Amino acid sequence: MxxxxxxxxxxxxxxxxxxxxxxxxxxxxxxxxxxxxxxxxxxxxxxxxxxxxxxxxxxxxxxxxxxxxxxxxxxxxxxxxxxxxxxxxxxxxxxxxxxxxxxxxxxxxxxSINHNLDQLTLSENPLILVAEAPEKPGNIGALLRTADAAKLDAVIIANPKTDLYNPNIIRSSVGCLFTNSVATASTEEVIEFLKAKGIQIHTAALTASVNYSTVDYNNPSAIVVGTEATGLSNKWLDNSDQNIIIPMQGEIDSMNVSVSAAIIIFEAKRQRGF
The missing domain is CATH 3.30.1330.30 (Ribosomal protein L30/S12)
Incomplete structure (x- = not known):
């Protein structure tokens, strides 16, 4: 240049x-x-x-x-x-x-830096957030802020729809793009990675689900969330160890993805004593 x-x-x-x-x-x-x-x-x-x-x-x-x-x-x-x-x-x-x-x-x-899966360094008992195909930079930024607040091992974006260095992501994450360990890959690659590492897959889904607060997150765990419009792809549901749901008492059946992720993540942190 x-x-x-x-x-x-x-x-x-x-x-x-x-x-x-x-x-x-x-x-x-x-x-x-x-x-x-x-x-x-x-x-x-x-x-x-x-x-x-x-x-x-x-x-x-x-x-x-x-x-x-x-x-x-x-x-x-x-x-x-x-x-x-x-x-x-x-x-x-x-x-x-x-x-x-x-x-x-x-x-x-x-x-920019490499955001491949093999660049991630995980703890012995990792807690990971996976978001599949998030489109709105504001949601990605909010997810990164939550991950930073909870000090997660990593954030993985499966099937990304926008690049991580979109100015709106940097802005909405208030710089948390730089404080988190972040990787991007296809859904298939992320599932293979998680299984190879022995990480349990907990997918936020409406069907065949249990209350998120009844699940044990004390072992290596990945919390997987999809878009508000379409949810997760069948590949995630087919490979999930447990579908989880946040019970709601109102008329709608979904919340903003970053809000849902935060609720589940901090339940996992609570169980882990943090």
């Missing part, structure tokens, strides 16, 4: 919204295809950047509006000390790039 900027001392500066790299960042922000092709993504916000740095992500460049945050303060907060990583931008450029206007004047270009 080429960078055409001018330098003020040792600091790169971009003042034009027509700069070629500004256009490239907009492409990365807006198009999953560009993120996959380049292996790069854009994130906004100090908290998100700090979490990405702590997780060991490789930071390509950090763009900042000096009217909002000073370089020395930014260096102190991010622990990224090499000034070559920083690009100073004008208010106009920041507003052109920013997805939201409350991100502390900080935007970063970051290298």
């Amino acid at each position: 080429l960078i055409f900027v001018k330098k003020t001392g040792n600091l790169k500066t971009i003042s034009s919204t027509h700069n070629s790299l500004v256009k490239q960042l907009i492409q990365l922000k807006d198009k999953s295809r560009e993120r996959r092709k380049s292996g790069l993504f854009v994130l906004e916000g100090m908290r998100e950047l700090q979490l990405a740095v702590s997780a060991g992500y490789e930071i390509q460049s950090i763009w900042f509006d000096p009217e909002i945050i000073a370089l020395d303060q930014l260096m102190e907060l991010t622990k990224v000390q090499n000034s070559e990583h920083y690009i100073q931008i004008t208010k106009e450029v920041y507003q052109k790039l920013a997805y939201r206007q409350t991100t502390e004047g900080v935007i970063a270009l970051v290298k």
Whole structure:
């Protein structure tokens, strides 16, 4: 990726919204295809950047509006000390790039990492969340926040419908994409992985189900949730150790997937003494 900027001392500066790299960042922000092709993504916000740095992500460049945050303060907060990583931008450029206007004047270009199943490191008694084919970035972000709150071993997205570095996922997860161990794979691959690891599969489903609170989650367990519209595919139901359900007293028969997952996850944590 080429960078055409001018330098003020040792600091790169971009003042034009027509700069070629500004256009490239907009492409990365807006198009999953560009993120996959380049292996790069854009994130906004100090908290998100700090979490990405702590997780060991490789930071390509950090763009900042000096009217909002000073370089020395930014260096102190991010622990990224090499000034070559920083690009100073004008208010106009920041507003052109920013997805939201409350991100502390900080935007970063970051290298993505591998999210294959074989990259997961699990404890001896893992508790895992699996979500099949979630489409809404907001739901994925909420699932990641729940997983972080419960300190799960991993989150696995089966048959993903969007890439993990969608800006809406990063935003809605408030950076929890970087605090969780996350993998993506096909449903078949995830089932094979769980069975090979001896992990019990508990699927949230309406049929042949028992009350979620009556199930023992003290052994290695995966809690599997599907979409609100279609639920889980038959492959999950055919390979489930136990279908589970959250009893409801109202007129509808489903809840938001992130709410359902949270209820079951924290019952599992309660049983485990946490």
